[in-house]
Amino acid sequence: MKESVDDVCQCRETHPEAISKAVEVLPAEDTVRNLAELFKNLGDPTRVRILFALSAGELCVCDLAEILQMSQSAISHQLRLLRAARIVRYRKLGKNVFYTLDDDHVVLLFEQGLAHVSHP
């Protein structure tokens, strides 16, 4: 990510008021990055399905593999990401590891997202 002021558009006809208004609205770099990261984590069909499944209740890795008809390894890799993003939580119980949604924000995001997907 190289930065140089001259990389920027050389248009002359900008709209200063609109620009400063937009600049004010822009959140901190960190916030933007975290928000994008969150959405990126929700932006994969496998993870979406995992999270939908977990919205019905606690499940172990094996259950998820069965539900999604995917390999245990594939599921495990995805759960790793979701754990790192603190989207899911887990508890070990014997040989099993049970996963749950960390909170209900995800469900709300899904509902909101579905409202958009189910277009006009």
Place this chain on the structure above:
Amino acid sequence: MKESVDDVCQCRETHPEAISKAVEVLPAEDTVRNLAELFKNLGDPTRVRILFALSAGELCVCDLAEILQMSQSAISHQLRLLRAARIVRYRKLGKNVFYTLDDDHVVLLFEQGLAHVSHP
């Protein structure tokens, strides 16, 4: 994406009730794909910033390049994606093309997302 039933986890100790409950909750393939696609589109810092900027009002490509301090080309490529996803709308006016948020779902999603990002 290869599919074979034997690719699936060979655990014996699954939880049938939890599984069928989860399976019921799983939306159609299409729905999952569309939802994931939506989130994927929101899952990039550049696009997040573009959308935040647009939440303050209509902007032309040039304005966005100035605001984000990025090349016109980079912005244009991202707007292409956002257009295709029907997240933004545009109108041509002379040499300029002005972009706006297609609806306010995105703002709601951002608010919801920020609530999650601003942790416990």
Place this chain on the structure above:
DNA sequence: AGAATATATGAGTACATGTTCATATGATGG
């Protein structure tokens, strides 16, 4: 202790993604 089960992880690979650079398109003004 040793076998079996459940999960995690590292390497490898095919494919997607975000940017740059160069150039095309399309509108406006001399």
Place this chain on the structure above:
DNA sequence: CCATCATATGAACATGTACTCATATATTCT
């Protein structure tokens, strides 16, 4: 009509991603 400005787009490239396969870790049972 030609030059200029605003935007769009294609190719190229470097990086990221999602899976598979093989293997490691950890727990339970005998």
